[in-house]
Amino acid sequence: MEKYEELLLALRKVIRATDLYSKQLNKLTGLTAPQLLILREVAAAPDGITASAVAQNITLSPATVSNVIDRLEQRQLIHRERSTEDRRRVVLSLTARGAERLQAAPRPLQEDFIHKFQALADWEQSQLVSSMQRIAAMMDAERLDAADVLEVGSYAQQQFKQNS
Known part of the structure; x- marks a missing residue:
């Protein structure tokens, strides 16, 4: 196996692990990883937090965060x-229902990492x-939004919509 094939295989495994986590999260809680990330951020601010502060803290675009907050x-x-x-x-503040969902959510995938x-x-x-920074550059991925929580499903859907 060529070195590039080994690297691409390792990347596919990372993507697969992320995708499996995302599916497990959605099955257990009905939440996507970005939704969970935003709920955690809102819960961490007992006096409330603005959407722009959430976007800045989790390094997602304000438009993306706004759409997730709407849902x-x-x-x-x-x-x-x-x-x-x-x-x-x-x-923004967490509702009692939001706190329950957050309590039921599994640990983020990246904690063990x-x-x-x-x-x-x-x-x-x-x-x-x-x-990894070099790989991101080689894949022209520096301009993409990225959150602290690993999640693939919504990105793949976003790319599909953009290319359709």
Whole structure:
């Protein structure tokens, strides 16, 4: 097997693991990974948080976050409320139903990864980061939105819609 074939196989395995996690998450909770990520971010701000702050914290575009927030609000998992201090500011908060869903959600896929990654020597961590950044560049992927939670399904659907 050629080296590039080994690399592509490893990438497909990562994508597959991400896809399986996404399906498990959706089956267990009815949530997608971006929805879970946004719920966690809103829950972490007991005094409320704005959609733009959520987008910045999870490194997704404001438009993507806004669409996900719309769906979460329709499902009564989060609540939008206009600030009494600044009427231009809309604050997000978790509903009781949202808190229940969050409680039932499995741990994020990357938690085990983070523990294993941090156990590596600094030079090895740097080498892996550099290699993945180079792979992203070789795949022309630097401009794509990326969240801290690994999730493939919505990205694949997004790409399909853009190419249709």
